[in-house]
Amino acid sequence: MSDATQNPGQSAGNPIGRAGSLLTKNARTRRRNAAEKRFRLYGLTAIGIGLLMLIVLVTTIVGNGTGAFQQTFVTLKVDLLEAKLDKKGTRDIEAIKKVSTFGYAPLINGALQTYVTEHGIQTDLKPKAMGAILSKDTAAQLRDYVLENTDKIGQTLEFTFLANSRVDGYLKGRVTRDSIANDKNISAEQLDLVDAMIANGAIDKTFNLDFILGGDASDQRPEAAGIGVSMVGSMYMMLVVLALSLPIGVAASIYLEEFAPKNWLTDVIEVNISNLAAVPSIVFGILGLAVFINTMHLPMSAPLVGGMVLTLMTLPTIIISTRASLKAVPPSIRDAALGVGASKMQSVFHHVLPLAAPGILTGTIIGLAQALGETAPLLLIGMVGFVASNAPDSIVDGLMSPNSAMPAQIYEWAKRADPAFYERAWGGIIILLVFLVAMNTIAVILRRRFERRW
Amino acid sequence: MKDMSQIANAVETGTNKISARDVNVFYGDSQAIKGVDVEISNNTVTAFIGPSGCGKSTFLRCLNRMNDTIDICRVTGTIRLDGEDIYDKRVDPVQLRAKVGMVFQKPNPFPKSIYDNVAYGPRIHGLARSKSDLDEVVERALRRGAIWNEVKDRLYAPGTGLSGGQQQRLCIARAVATEPEVLLMDEPCSALDPIATAQVEELIDELRENFAVVIVTHSMQQAARVSQNTAFFHLGELVEYGETGQIFTNPQDPRTESYITGRIG
């Protein structure tokens, strides 16, 4: 303790010097502890911000998107007047075809007129204005029905029609009497009629399967738009991605991990792969446009091309995770196989690969999920410009004929000005996220179930 | 050993600094230290010896509450430093560690310059009012760490660039710079070659002048060379504690004898 008395610490105000008791905190310690608390608080705040953003994002998506799964329908009894549809009464299909869509509109408007009179609803609306509460496609829909069931002409049948998107919005609270002041698509009188029809049970909101299974519809008919066809497009792309990226990715990983000699060429390939994983996705779109479409003349907007572009984008991810799973198989397994006289190739294919399979599968599913949500490269190969409304007939058709993909369809809807399409876009996001969550869950379960600790 | 008379015999080199009573340490459900009583004196080198996993390092880390950084670790019993219970709720471990410094098994200089390594402690504890003050503190610490002559021309070179032995002496200087009262050393020479070990051992003996030094070692020769008192731990118990010479020449407990003669450990 000889030095302690001259220690410079003693002179520095109120140090931790040995004079102080441990049981009382000196001023400096208190100050330092306060700093410590502040620092912890910053960290907690940062985590809080991150989690808050997640909550905001999820509530925004769910809050805005669930509406898309419900749709407003109008139930009406329509008189399929023989006098209008088949004047001669011959039921000749060619003659009935001559009646255009415009010929059907009066039937529907008449049905509304009848409904109003029957239920004693007071309204000043002209029949045509009443018809505007229905989807713009209603007459065409009725015509298609009649052309297929010519025997029904002359009967009065009950139909369920899609309501106009404004009416749909009114039932969902998106459209209010205040908000329609400057809207020439719908008037307060029409909403009165809607209210009366709701009271009488002719207008109702029900689950809308067509949103999940149907195709896109024109700008004028958001109520008829569905994501189903683009879902099929996404599915075909995923088929292509899986069929190409899994074998190529696994083969490349096996070579790099098990066979490649350590030389500059291997180094180049390795650096290449790790950098490709970080190349912006849009660059792959440019590559696809230049090589697949401009040079090879593959069709624009085809899921085959989309799948090939996404394959190139996913390959590095799959290679990196596959190599990690191969690396995790201990060398002792390889030695054991070699030790009983197997060739290098046999030891890899018979022992290492099966052991690494769960890891490879997990990585592949995660890569697929990434590809499923990717949009940017698809914009460049035209998967947004074309919007299909019919599902493809066959596999070849599905691969080669123009289609969209789920994220591209969502983008397309978000670009349209009508808020009714925004609802569709958020609804589409819910479906997309359901797929992603499902794929990631499968990956996690696979990992948990088959994870080995060596 | 519970026999206090023996301890009384051993303490001749200095006054009592730390006294531990009935200390138990638990890691989750398993008990690592079982009812240890120890007195540590000023101006003395006390060595903790024993086979690997006997709890000597764990016990050492109780003395400056380094075990607090391990979530599942729980300590019971009392450890008093100058009569004050260091596990009292009012005690700030930060203030305690300024009084009870520590040197670790592997040299762990910070990735900073030699100067900044040594100045780190004085800076956080506010021991220097000015730059020249700090320079003085750093030089004194490096001199006490017996490394001043080797590094005085490259104080601003990274501390990680030194050799292993130099790094460990730098770490000792770093610990000394905060003017602690007790210096805990956890196998300070286990990562060093014999020459560096000799230098550090010589240094430990010099440090005794100013501090109470506690050293954990699994080398019995080292304990015999540098310490005045020795405690032998086995399976979490303090088997025997006494003057070093006595422990090595005339152990009271058969387990100590077995260890010293190489039959256990």
Add this chain to the structure above:
Amino acid sequence: MPLTWLILFLFALAALGFIAGRVRAVNSAGGDVRELHSLPNYYGWNVALTALVPALAVLVVWLFVQPLMIERSVSGMIPEELIPEGSQRSLVMSDVRRVAHGLDMAVRQGALSEDDASDIRAGFTDLRGRLADVGVALGSDVRPEVLSAAQRYRQLNATGTLWQSIIVAALALGGLTLAYTRTHKGFRARNVVERAILALLILAASIAVLTTLGIVLSMLFETRNFFGLHSWSDFFFGTTWAPNFRGDSELSILPLLWGTLYISFIALAVAVPVGLFAAIYLSEYASAALRSFAKPLLEILAGIPTIVYGMFALLTVGPMLVNFFGRGPDGVLGVDWMSGATSVLTAGVVMGIMLIPFVSSLSDDIINSVPQSLRDGSYGLGATQSETVRQVVLPAALPGIVGAVLLAASRAIGETMIVVMGAGAIAKFSLNPLESMTTITTRIVSQLTGDTDFASPETLVAFALGLTLFVLTLGLNILALYIVRKYREQYE
């Protein structure tokens, strides 16, 4: 689909070869498989692969080369005067292809006989109407030169396809026969098969390099075309981005680069502090329970597709910001600084949210790789936890964190959907974050979607932009990966 049949034929032949090879090998050993050099299956594989691989390789090459050859031969048939002013030979060629495709469709649907399709003359029949009936819409009536070119195109195609089938099939049969005759018990089938598989593995591995090569070459090629039409000094050093259709576009990358960097800067200003502090808390302070709960939740943010963030920017964050900073007296702050939902701030903030988990999980890894002994050393000297983090852990982790931030920056620069939907379309130099600005990726999308004409600088500039983007992000990545690797080596 003759191609489908051809491929099916190849695989059927390979399957046949497998069985035949295996049987022959076993027979040559008199039924005793122990006499064979390799396992019987290897003899089968040998025959199958020899039949399949060369034939498939030739087929793939053929599929690439034939369209190019035919294109060259047919495009020579189109007289110079037929190419409209300001248009291009390639546009006429796409007409030729469409007519040829229409004729194919017509023949397939029975609307035309094969002879009709080859002999039909544009003047005599309403070809456009007949093609429309089979579902091929043409913009204008078919000119005789185009029709004859289309017929030639069909004819060459038919011949090419025929020869393709013959040669590929012959190759497969030849391979099969060769391998089959070589099969006997002493033949080292396993070695041959393994060498072939190794070659396939190498081929797969080189696809990664081919992709990079493809990216660089395709963009270099088109960029060269672009610089043939537009001055490179305007592209790199001009100050205005104003594409138009009169042919005097100003296409400078600088305003776009400014927008890109500004938005990325705001994104990093959001993501780096939040991500870094979250990582510090998670790795240094958080209990195991909090960590196992908060870490996966934060990582969900990273798994959300960018289109979702784009929607969030366009429809939620943008309008919210307008509510604060716009609308004059009706707004929250009563100011009118912001007119539309798209702005630098909108895109930047949303991109920042997207990057939070990216920064935090990278930094988390890096902070965790700082050795515990450094922390112990600091605690042992009586430092508090925050002092240890700030003065020991962070300086030690700094290179790694810099690498992580660079990777995040490269992500921000290359991000497309968020800026396409949230940043706007106005190219300008401005410091006001509430204004719309545009970025490199946004312009690539807008120049390459819709009607594109690959002879105009307005379209080709997208490739020059893409190349710049590629070089920029590649540079950042290489630098970042280098720094991170050096950092990891330091503590291993």
